[in-house]
Amino acid sequence: MTSPLEQKKIRITGPSMVTANRTWDGVVIYRTPDHGWSVNLSDAAIVRTSDEARALLAESVADDVGAVGAYIAPVEIKDGGKIRPGNLREHIRSEGVTIDLPVPA
Amino acid sequence: MYAYDELDRTIINERVSEFRDQVKRRLSGELTEDEFKMLRLQNGVYLQLHAYMFRVAIPYGTLSSKQLRRLAHVARRYDRGYGHFTTRQNIQFNWIKLAELPDALSDLADVGIHAMQTSGNNTRNVTSDQWAGVAPDEIEDPRIWSELIRQYTTLHPEFSFLPRKFKFAITASAHDRAAIKVHDIGLRLHKNAEGETGFEVLVGGGLGRTPFIAKTIKPFVPGRDLLSYIEAILRVYNQYGRRDNIYKARIKILVHELGIEKFAQEVEDEWLQMRDSALTLDDEVVEDIRSRFSYPVYEKLPHMPEELKKAAHDPYFEAWRKNSVAPHKVTGYAIVTLSLKPVGGPPGDATADQMDAIADLADKYSFGEIRVGHEQNLALPHVARRDLPALWRELDKIGVATPNVNLVSDIIACPGLDYCSLANARSIPIAQELTRRFANHDTANLIGRLHVNISGCINACGHHHVGHIGILGVEKNGEEFYQITIGGRADENAVVGTLIGPAVPYGEVADVVEDIVEAYLALRARPDELFIDTVKRLGVEPFRERVYATR
Numbered sequence: 001m002t003s004p005l006e007q008k009k010i011r012i013t014g015p016s017m018v019t020a021n022r023t024w025d026g027v028v029i030y031r032t033p034d035h036g037w038s039v040n041l042s043d044a045a046i047v048r049t050s051d052e053a054r055a056l057l058a059e060s061v062a063d064d065v066g067a068v069g070a071y072i073a074p075v076e077i078k079d080g081g082k083i084r085p086g087n088l089r090e091h092i093r094s095e096g097v098t099i100d101l102p103v104p105a
Numbered sequence: 106m107y108a109y110d111e112l113d114r115t116i117i118n119e120r121v122s123e124f125r126d127q128v129k130r131r132l133s134g135e136l137t138e139d140e141f142k143m144l145r146l147q148n149g150v151y152l153q154l155h156a157y158m159f160r161v162a163i164p165y166g167t168l169s170s171k172q173l174r175r176l177a178h179v180a181r182r183y184d185r186g187y188g189h190f191t192t193r194q195n196i197q198f199n200w201i202k203l204a205e206l207p208d209a210l211s212d213l214a215d216v217g218i219h220a221m222q223t224s225g226n227n228t229r230n231v232t233s234d235q236w237a238g239v240a241p242d243e244i245e246d247p248r249i250w251s252e253l254i255r256q257y258t259t260l261h262p263e264f265s266f267l268p269r270k271f272k273f274a275i276t277a278s279a280h281d282r283a284a285i286k287v288h289d290i291g292l293r294l295h296k297n298a299e300g301e302t303g304f305e306v307l308v309g310g311g312l313g314r315t316p317f318i319a320k321t322i323k324p325f326v327p328g329r330d331l332l333s334y335i336e337a338i339l340r341v342y343n344q345y346g347r348r349d350n351i352y353k354a355r356i357k358i359l360v361h362e363l364g365i366e367k368f369a370q371e372v373e374d375e376w377l378q379m380r381d382s383a384l385t386l387d388d389e390v391v392e393d394i395r396s397r398f399s400y401p402v403y404e405k406l407p408h409m410p411e412e413l414k415k416a417a418h419d420p421y422f423e424a425w426r427k428n429s430v431a432p433h434k435v436t437g438y439a440i441v442t443l444s445l446k447p448v449g450g451p452p453g454d455a456t457a458d459q460m461d462a463i464a465d466l467a468d469k470y471s472f473g474e475i476r477v478g479h480e481q482n483l484a485l486p487h488v489a490r491r492d493l494p495a496l497w498r499e500l501d502k503i504g505v506a507t508p509n510v511n512l513v514s515d516i517i518a519c520p521g522l523d524y525c526s527l528a529n530a531r532s533i534p535i536a537q538e539l540t541r542r543f544a545n546h547d548t549a550n551l552i553g554r555l556h557v558n559i560s561g562c563i564n565a566c567g568h569h570h571v572g573h574i575g576i577l578g579v580e581k582n583g584e585e586f587y588q589i590t591i592g593g594r595a596d597e598n599a600v601v602g603t604l605i606g607p608a609v610p611y612g613e614v615a616d617v618v619e620d621i622v623e624a625y626l627a628l629r630a631r632p633d634e635l636f637i638d639t640v641k642r643l644g645v646e647p648f649r650e651r652v653y654a655t656r
């Protein structure tokens with residue numbers, strides 16, 4: 001995955017969301033339609049055009065206290081509307097590492 | 106061990122309270138992320154995929170049992186019960202909460218541990234041979250000089266805002282265990298024809314996007330002139346270094362662009378003007394630092410104690426002893442490497458329970474001292490040979506006696522896409538799969554010394570360029586692919602490896618490595634011709650053929 005941290009021009013080619021890390025503990029969060037954040041990808045606001053994406057990112061970045069490092073990332077919308085991560089990087093962010101942690105949670 | 110002085114303790118404690126205040130202001134919104142980012146980086150705090158990551162320095166890889174217990178405490182109390190030892194004698198915690206970081210830093214400060222200069226464009230942790238002070242072939246303890254440089258550069262204004270990060274490594278042995286040739290400045294302690302001790306100075310090594318092997322700019326700099334000479338290098342770098350382009354800002358690029366002769370000349374000119382300045386090191390200063398390193402009071406012990414003779418009948422013990430036990434400068438003692446590379450485990454990770462147990466074993470068997478090496482393993486530096494069998498049983502119980510040190514499953518790997526926000530591809534699962542493929546100790550022994558190094562992106566934290574087999578994660582159309590190089594090495598004969606062909610997908614990496622190893626076994630001239638020597642003799646072509654003939 002080319003790191004989205006190198007995201008410069010905003011142009012999306014499919015359904016997307018905005019994700020970031022929560023400032024106080026770093027946990028992965030998703031921008032929600034009611035202008036808040038959720039730890040569940042299923043709550044994410046979905047955008048489908050580059051203009052919408054830009055607007056969603058702008059309001060997300062504006063919340064500098066709550067979130068850090070906001071960026072746009074792809075999602076897949078499954079039959080029935082279920083939101084799934086659009087690439088491996090987002091899959092790992094949303095589901096956790098792909099390995100067994102040395103100490104089971 | 107090294108005893109910090111009052112000044113160090115004051116600096117560390119001030120840093121903690123400063124950072125506590127900065128975190129508070131960040132969480133209240135008084136500081137924006139833009140303002141805060143540099144402050145957190147100065148304290149070793151990065152943002153990763155799932156959380157903040159906290160990098161803590163282990164200067165020249167030396168830890169006391171008390172310090173290791175405190176690292177275990179931080180892992181347990183503030184993280185998820187484990188830590189990751191890195192290739193630069195640091196430990197990283199992957200799940201730290203920003204709000205709790207000041208407490209973690211404060212707990213570490215109590216035992217003289219800090220995270221200063223573990224990130225940012227300054228002089229980073231000055232690394233050294235993990236066998237410093239105990240290796241039989243060493244000129245003198247290189248940590249004295251590491252410590253001098255650490256003190257001199259820590260918070261030094263000129264070194265705090267360099268064009269880019271800056272890394273030193275020092276060795277005092279003929280065999281380089283500190284990878285000095287892939288550092289911005291590498292120092293090799295040696296004796297000149299007159300029998301005086303001094304430094305061969307190498308500059309411009311580095312990995313990352315553009316790998317370079319460091320070149321010698323001065324074969325001999327006497328110890329008293331070391332700091333003025335380093336200052337001269339840094340001045341030339343500060344004067345010419347490219348601040349405009351992050352990819353060109355490392356000293357290696359400057360050395361490459363100016364040419365080594367011109368660079369050496371510039372440094373020489375600069376140095377001649379200042380060599381007799383206040384930076385000249387008095388013997389007293391060096392002696393003062395030397396006196397802060399304490400060495401154990403060794404006993405007079407036999408080389409072949411009864412305990413060892415008896416244990417020699419146990420093939421499992423013998424396999425471990427031959428692999429993980431190295432000669433010590435004092436008769437009757439040994440250096441023991443603890444493998445953090447269990448079959449199927451993430452390279453370099455240790456759990457809090459393991460760290461506590463290792464700290465206890467260090468107290469019992471190694472005068473309370475532990476070392477951290479760049480290969481992401483630990484070592485107990487002062488073990489009486491009579492204690493080896495007992496120690497081995499204890500190490501085995503906690504899973505750090507895998508007899509694979511320097512073998513194919515002793516893999517260096519960066520966190521990769523499982524943790525790292527810059528990654529293209531995963532590193533850890535590739536390493537895990539390889540350790541499973543080569544789990545059979547007899548096979549691994551038959552193959553002999555072979556270093557596999559894996560990085561999840563071009564930043565090269567996993568040293569892939571200098572792996573005998575190097576694996577680099579790249580991305581192709583959203584899929585994980587891996588470029589494979591062979592023939593690299595990081596020791597005194599360091600070279601950058603050569604690409605063998607097109608990148609291969611995730612699922613094929615372990616097969617390719619197996620093919621390369623099989624090709625080597627078929628091609629080697631003698632059973633003791635190392636992989637790296639076979640590649641040197643034959644070049645990459647026969648390996649390329651073998652790997653791509655069927656792909």
Ligand code: HEM
Pocket residue numbers: 151153158190191192193197269270272287310311312313314355518519520524525526527564565566567568
């Ligand atoms: C997970 C968080 C990490 C981040 C964000 C990170 C970032 C980076 C970056 C950006 C570079 C390239 C800098 C340059 O070439 O100027 C680099 C280099 C390096 N990193 Fe990391 N790194 C991380 C973890 C690690 C770990 C876990 C290790 C050890 C296993 C490590 C060891 C190194 C080394 C040895 C280099 C050498 C390249 C050089 O300086 O020549 N890093 N890192």
Ligand code: SF4
Pocket residue numbers: 519520521522525526527528529560561562563564565566567
């Ligand atoms: S090499 Fe790349 S993926 Fe690996 S830790 Fe470094 S920055 Fe991350």
